Amino acid sequence: MDLTTDFFTLFQLPRLFRLDLSALEARYLEIQGEVHPDRFVQADERARRQAAQWAARVNEGCLTLKKPLERAKYLLFLAGHDLEAERNTVMEPAFLIEQMEWREAAEEARNGRDHHALERLHHRLHQDLAGRYRALAALLDDQRDWPAAAHETRRLMFLEKLRLEIDDALAALEDEGIY
Amino acid sequence: MALFQISEPNASAAPHQHRRAVGIDLGTTHTLVATVKSGMALVLNDAQGHPLLPSVVRYQPDGQTEVGYAAQNWLASDPKNTVLSVKRFMGRGRKDIAHVESLPYDFVEGAGMVRVRTRAGVKSPVEISAEILKVARARAEAHLGGELVGAVITVPAYFDDAQRQATKDAARLAGLNVLRLLNEPTAAAIAYGLENAAEGIYAVYDLGGGTFDISILKLARGVFEVLATGGDSALGGDDFDQRIFCWVLEQAELPPLSPEDARLIMTRAREAKEFLTHHAEAPITVRLANNRTIDLTLDAHTFAEITRNLVARTLQGVKKALRDARLAKADVKGVVMVGGSTRMPQVQQAVADFFQSAPLNNLDPDKVVALGAATQANLLVGNKTGGDDWLLLDVIPLSLGLETMGGLTEKLIPRNATIPAARAQEFTTFRDGQTAMAIHVVQGERELVADCRSLARFELRGIPPMVAGAARIRVTFQVDADGLLAVSAREQTTGVAAAITVKPSYGLSDDEIAGMLKDSVSHARDDAQRRALKEAQVEAQRLIEATQAALKEDAHLLDKAEIARIEAAIAKLQTQVLGDNRRHLTLAMDDLAFETQAFAHRRMDQSVKRALAGRTVEEVNAIAERAGEERREEKTNEGSAA
Known part of the structure; x- marks a missing residue:
């Protein structure tokens, strides 16, 4: 086991999208308890640096496996489909049109300071994402259909970005409420 | 030598001695x-x-x-x-x-x-x-x-x-x-x-003299985990003084002041602020250098009014931290109040109103x-x-990134990432034959570089000329447990080693520190040398003891020849520790470190495995199978629980 060991092996978890998050958390704390730089404050420079590298790797692993989109991307990467390295991702027109509609609705609600409309969008998106992640789990864990899973993951990358934007818009409205 | 204190951290040297x-x-x-x-x-x-x-x-x-x-x-x-x-x-x-x-x-x-x-x-x-x-x-x-x-x-x-x-x-x-x-x-x-013995989600609201922090933590047995942090490093009690100062200038219609008068009024402002913690109004009397006397009374209500937006700014930070932690205020079990400025009644009140519960004030x-x-x-x-022991997991407060085309930031490590953190990203050249690349490291949340804090600029030179887009430049960010960043960059395709590690420009180099130490009154010139030797001796002694302890414990990870080489290096170092040549001592330490490299690696490996001990491949597979039916629903739903 070294710094290049894959994260599933590192945390001794099965290489699956449907992940036991509590097991991940427990393993994470166990390993971090051993390698964290706080355990090596009295050691020499090289030991301290090595501890920092290990702890950083363990942190990165936990973060990657914890978030479903990152986990999906990582599973695909291990299967030889590196979505991060892709330069041009051509999406089908219907999806793009749907995206534009989502965005327009979000922008309209934001400009109109319409908190409720934003909340409704958020809820709809939440439902949509939940269904897509269920489908993605089947593609990754049951069918092992990497191309189809990669395609669905690309869509999810768009949608998660949209969700972030709606979150930000909601936050901005909330902050305005203070003053 | 590395990582020798895995099984018993820090216990190598003089275990029973209390360290200062x-x-x-x-x-x-x-x-x-x-x-x-x-x-x-x-x-x-x-x-x-x-x-x-x-x-x-x-x-x-x-x-x-x-x-x-x-x-x-x-x-x-x-x-x-x-x-x-x-x-x-x-x-x-x-x-x-x-x-x-x-x-x-x-x-x-x-x-x-x-x-x-x-x-x-x-x-x-x-x-x-x-x-x-x-x-x-x-x-x-x-x-x-x-x-x-x-x-x-x-x-x-x-x-x-x-x-x-x-x-x-x-x-x-x-x-x-x-x-x-x-x-x-x-x-x-x-x-x-x-x-x-607190367990659960806690917020720490820390309003000091010049800074405001809010941290959301998860406390559990043996683990302190920071989930999110936020604040304002230029907002504190001083700003409340400043508001009173401005109020005094306005009320007394004062002309521009000398530094002495300004300082005096500022001091009176601070005293008035402190007085208002326990009283409904505070008298402010100032005799200026020109003998003019100012007599004013500041009441608690006016004080709360003129500082209302300062308090509001802190609450905005609280909201942001909660959002970052993906928590609602109802999830917070208690709010620990820290910093002298939390004594102000309007601050206590605002925090209580926001969280709908009385803040925790039982520690000074x-x-x-x-x-x-x-x-x-x-x-x-x-x-x-x-046997008290705990693991502390903290985060960085602000995102770290690089400037990319068009003055935009590309975030490599997001705010609230647990530290230590590391992240590498590849960039490429955009012109044919480009042999250098400017790297600009920034910290902050904004999209435009101009709105973030510039931490360092450096240039990666010696990239072999290639067509645009062919070079692969890997930039690595590493944040240590102190929250300090180191950046390095390397061109990947050619094997030409063009790497650089920067320490952001405001930092003092070790030489500068040594120079300042030397210059300071309390340290004579050769004092610094002697000190360096002494530090090296302490470090060497620590290294020897740690290595011996590791050998005692994990000799089974080494073959006979390896043990002999390590023991020879220890003996050499022991001789040097007694001498007064710092250079020879340092070289002997390097030798020992070199001989124990592989050993350290095996020990780390063993320790990580030990952390996961008792779990067989069969068990892991069983978990995999169970993961199938029963958890299908909830585990996929979790993906969208925002």
């Missing part, structure tokens, strides 16, 4: 130093019994420097040479400093941060802070009866890289071995959590940070008492 370690809360207004004695954390008082050391430094006409109450007495009469709230200038340029026009100092622009011209010369905030830390160190050494093994220095959680680096430099300049930079709210959480808000830092220092040096 302290926590120092280097505050904007006050500094405190604390330690753990017989299992109890306590703040160390000065000879007169004062726990607080005012963070005030005065450069006297006779060339001496005074710190604390003695210096404080000169604030109004010698304002240019008496520096207060220097923490606000750490790692900051002149333009970053709030109300700079009302400060009495002669500021000088300098590399990375502003400097103050005093009668003792131009002083950087690092040097001024070091004066405070020297006094704290002397107090600690007097109490503990000898040189310190090290200190945990606290910083506001919202301090950026420049401010952290400056703080660490100041501590080193004061001759302190920095065990860790610890975030102030995290230190408070340790003190509170251990004292009250001035002392809790220092006590927590002392407790952590005690743990870090290995003075364990009663």
Whole structure:
């Protein structure tokens, strides 16, 4: 086991999208308890640096496996489909049109300071994402259909970005409420 | 040699000896130093019994420097040479400093941060802070009866890289071995959590003299985990004083003031603020240099009004931190109040209204940070008492990224990432034959580079000419447990090793620190040399003991030849420790480190495996199968639970 060991092996978890998050958390704390730089404050420079590298790797692993989109991307990467390295991702027109509609609705609600409309969008998106992640789990864990899973993951990358934007818009409205 | 203390951290050298370690809360207004004695954390008082050391430094006409109450007495009469709230200038340029026009100092622009011209010369905030830390160190050494093994220095959680680096430099300049930079709210959480055996989600609201932090933590048995942090490193009690100051100027219709008068009114403003903590109104009387006397009365209601938006700004930070932690305020079990400024009734009220519950005030808000830092220092040096042990997981407050095309930022490490953190990303050239690439490191949340803080610029040279887009330049960010960043870059395709590691430009190099140490009055020239030798000897001794302990424990990981080589290297080093040639000693240490590299690696491997011990491949597979049916629903839903 070294710094290049894959994260599933590192945390001794099965290489699956449907992940036991509590097991991940427990393993994470166990390993971090051993390698964290706080355990090596009295050691020499090289030991301290090595501890920092290990702890950083363990942190990165936990973060990657914890978030479903990152986990999906990582599973695909291990299967030889590196979505991060892709330069041009051509999406089908219907999806793009749907995206534009989502965005327009979000922008309209934001400009109109319409908190409720934003909340409704958020809820709809939440439902949509939940269904897509269920489908993605089947593609990754049951069918092992990497191309189809990669395609669905690309869509999810768009949608998660949209969700972030709606979150930000909601936050901005909330902050305005203070003053 | 590396990682020899895996199974028993820090227990290699003299296990039964108590190591002298302290926590120092280097505050904007006050500094405190604390330690753990017989299992109890306590703040160390000065000879007169004062726990607080005012963070005030005065450069006297006779060339001496005074710190604390003695210096404080000169604030109004010698304002240019008496520096207060220097923490606000750490790692900051002149333009970053709030109300700079009302400060009495002669500021000088300098590399990375502003400097103050005093009668003792131009002083950087690092040097001024070091004066405070020297006094704290002397107090600690007097109490503990000898040189310190090290200190945990606290910083506001919202301090950026420049401010952290400056703080660490100041501590080193004061001759302190920095065990860790610890975030102030995290230190408070340790003190509170251990004292009250608290478990669950807690918020720490820390309003100090010049900084505001909010941290959301998950406390569990043996783990302190920061989920999110936020704040404002230029918002604190000083700003409340400033509001009263402006109110006085307005009410009394005063013309522009001399530095002495301004300082005097500022002092009266602060006194009025403190008075209002326990009274409904505060009288403000000031006799100016021209003998004009100002008599005003500030009531609590007016005070709350003129500071309303300062309090609102803190609550905005609280909301943001909660959002980042993906929590609602109802999830928060308690709010720990830290920092002297939380004594203000309007602050208490606002926090109570926001969380719909009374804040926790059962620890002294001035002392809790220092006590927590002392407790952590005690743990870090290995003075364990009663098997007390915990893991502390903290985060970085601000995103770290790079400038990309068009002045945009590309974030490599997001805010609230658990530290240590590392992240690498590949970039490419955009022109044919491009042989150099400028790398600009920034910190902040905004999309435009211009709105973020610039940490460092450097250039990667010697890229072999290629067509645009063919070069693969890998930029690596590494944030250590102190929250400090190191960046390196390397061109990947050609094997041409063009790598560079930068320390952001405001940081002092080791040579500069050594130079300042040498220049300082208390250190004669060869003192620095002797000190370096002594430090190397201590380090070598530690290395020998750690290696021997590791051999005793894990010799089974080595073959006979390897053991023989390591033992030979130990013997060589033992000879050098007794000598006085620092260079030979360092080389012998390197040799031993080289011989034990593979050993260290195997031990780390063993330790990681041990952490996961008892889990067989079959068990892991069984988990995989179970994961199928029963958890299908909830585990996929979790993906969208925002």
